[in-house]
Amino acid sequence: MAWQRVMALADLADGEMRQFPRANGEFLVCRMEDAVYALDNECPHAGGPLAMGNFSPPLIACPWHAWEFDCRTGECVHSAKAKVAQYPTEVRGDELWVDVPEPTANEDA
Template identity: 35%
Template structure:
């Protein structure tokens, strides 16, 4: 696993997510209750950007068609055939890192 810096802790407000690119791979990073989480940015339904979706607690809602995912597990909450990859996140000082295979 390789660890990549994606942003500073102050770059994401509480309850906010955003899209970042790491080595050509789009990753969505979220801040919920002071903890950072990361998933693949790509919704398996129609490719919507989860980083630009709406967060409701630890649920990200795809902006295209409303598919919902648990950001802690990647599980799709409204379609058993869909899920997204999740990634380990660490914070060192004020920097947020995501581990990718």
């Protein structure tokens, strides 16, 4: 894992969700009141881009088949077996940082 500066916290409004690149994929950040969460952007059902879906705090709805995930836990409300990976977030000053996975030795950055 590696901490990555993402954005100014003031640029992420309550109820907003945004997508960012990481090594070998993307992640999303979303804000619910004063809390900020970071999750992988790939839906565990069939790979849909979650950040392209609807965010109605605390639920993120996948744009492909409408499965919903709780941004606070990554858990799917429709299937106990489906869960989106969460990444730690940290606010440093007025900036949002996320601890995202690093590429493995067999993957390109």
